[in-house]
Amino acid sequence: MPTLDHKPQPLMIAYGRGHLPLLMPPEAEVTTIRKRALPKLPDKAAAIYRALEAEPIGSPPLSVLAEGRSSACILICDITRPVPNRLFLRPMIETMVAAGIPLDRVTVLVATGLHRPNLGEELAELVGDPWVLAEVRIENHYARDEAGLVDLGRTATRGTPIKLNRHFVEADLRIATGLVEPHFMAGWSGGRKVIAPGVAGHETIRTFHSARFMEDPLAVQCNLIGNPLHEEQLEIVRTVGECYALNTVLDEDRDLVCVTFGEIIASHAAAVDFVASSTRVPVGRRFKTVVTSSAGYPLDKTYYQTIKGMVTPLDILEPGGTLIMASECSEGFGSDEFRAAQQRLVDLGPERFLATLMAKTLAEVDEWQTEMQLKSLRLGRVELYTTGLDEDDRAITGVNIVTNIDRAIEEAMSRVGDPAIAVIPEGPYVIPYA
Structure with a gap:
């Protein structure tokens, strides 16, 4: 007689050139948000x-x-x-x-x-x-x-x-x-x-x-x-x-x-x-926990590009909620200019960093991505799972680094006291709205 495997099957989200499995807690109420399927071109x-x-x-x-x-x-x-x-x-x-x-x-x-x-x-x-x-x-x-x-x-x-x-x-x-x-x-x-x-x-x-x-x-x-x-x-x-x-x-x-x-x-x-x-997907509500990706390769080659995925799902994140981002960052952090902007963010804090930008006619090279990251930091808690950044890089991301994404999801659920979770496997290529 065959043995039935009743273990929950992991969700797969885009990560590097493949996918990252997410094993959700049994009590999780998961809403998976994808683009509407479009017919493939036969020729x-x-x-x-x-x-x-x-x-x-x-x-x-x-x-x-x-x-x-x-x-x-x-x-x-x-x-x-x-x-x-x-x-x-x-x-x-x-x-x-x-x-x-x-x-x-x-x-x-x-x-x-x-x-x-x-x-x-x-x-x-x-x-x-x-x-x-x-x-x-x-x-x-x-x-x-x-x-x-x-x-x-x-x-x-x-x-x-x-x-x-x-x-x-x-x-x-x-x-x-x-x-x-x-x-x-x-x-x-x-x-x-x-x-x-x-x-x-x-x-x-x-x-x-x-x-x-x-x-x-x-x-x-x-x-x-x-x-x-x-x-x-x-x-x-x-x-x-x-x-x-x-x-x-x-x-x-x-x-x-x-x-x-x-x-x-x-x-x-x-x-x-x-x-x-x-691409624009009506969801009808906001969530206290949102899990998303940077859409995999090539968009998740650097932390610089990763920030796009931190911004696109914000309409469905409850203020004060947790946004968990998965991005391989296979090529590391990004340009020297972006690294300098992130260091200023960490040194000054979000409010003072933004104040330094408002009077400029010309932005410094690559600091605009750091400015975009402020939008997610102003709304809630941002966590990053990555295998491509060293300790020095992680220190200037300006977000919370997690080493086990499944545990991070479980802790986020516990922290907000809500089993509802939104998962966006394809990251910034999908725009959910409440």
């Missing part, structure tokens, strides 16, 4: 062809756009975004070349913002196509290289300096590519965001990340209406002139479920319309 290559040639949005097909052009620049996101570049870069480039653009006049530009460059094996992983890597010019954007930037003045609305990468500005055909997902400041990633801050100069980026933008109540995930960052990005795109975009949407398995191409603003809006209803 990804055919879907990309349709987007580029048969169903472009607000523009002619790519083959027509490329006619008579002397050069092209294609922006791709850096390694922090799991964009399926391997699926579309070669078809795009071959279409351009067939239309008459010389192959040696096509540049693929990695939109690093102020992140480090992607080189070597990491660049090969990012591009995902050996032919593109071997045959096409690939460059990283360097936001602090003034010689590599073109000054286009300032925005009329808020005076943001507009300095952008020369390869992109001076190309005859300009195309941004990216992933449309919730972004905790700009509303949604992709489209215009790949240009600014993606290939913007450091002054542009540091203006975007100053307190006057980041403390604006409309600069939040999934909101474009009245969002000052989004409005500035649109003005910058219009200043540049003719731009196009290929936008992708992925499901929880990182499979392509939507691709749009066309005029940059219109094609991005179409992708946002597609994904918004599945």
Whole structure:
């Protein structure tokens, strides 16, 4: 007679390149929050062809756009975004070349913002196509290289300096590519965001990340209406002139479920319309204990990126509750500038640290992520489970470190006296709201 195993099965949340099991206490009342499942594309290559040639949005097909052009620049996101570049870069480039653009006049530009460059094996992983890597010019954007930037003045609305990468500005055909997902400041990633801050100069980026933008109540995930960052990005795109975009949407398995191409603003809006209803998940209540992830690799490579996952679930966290974050941090902490900002946070405390930011026109590099962390610290207790940070790193996270996530969940339940727990396996790719 078979033996029945009545042991509770663990929940799995995204962690590194795999998953982390969570074994809940027997008395736990668990609400698991996931995106609404979207139908997978049966033929990804055919879907990309349709987007580029048969169903472009607000523009002619790519083959027509490329006619008579002397050069092209294609922006791709850096390694922090799991964009399926391997699926579309070669078809795009071959279409351009067939239309008459010389192959040696096509540049693929990695939109690093102020992140480090992607080189070597990491660049090969990012591009995902050996032919593109071997045959096409690939460059990283360097936001602090003034010689590599073109000054286009300032925005009329808020005076943001507009300095952008020369390869992109001076190309005859300009195309941004990216992933449309919730972004905790700009509303949604992709489209215009790949240009600014993606290939913007450091002054542009540091203006975007100053307190006057980041403390604006409309600069939040999934909101474009009245969002000052989004409005500035649109003005910058219009200043540049003719731009196009290929936008992708992925499901929880990182499979392509939507691709749009066309005029940059219109094609991005179409992708946002597609994904918004599945990503924003109504929950109907708040919880005193919330467990979430940093969405796994590549978003949980550093503690810097981890903070995104600390902000996106705040609408369902009861004030004074506990937010437990799991993030591998396989690459460690982040930049030296971010480390310095975190040290100031620990030394000054949240209130004094924020006071130092409010008077600045330009934020210091990477201190904006520390500022975003304040939003979760103001609301409740934040705990971090990680296997990738050393003791020095852990000391300046500004949050409580836990070494056993199952025990941390049990202790959080006991501390608040409530068995109800919300679990968000895919972290910041899911936006729950009460």
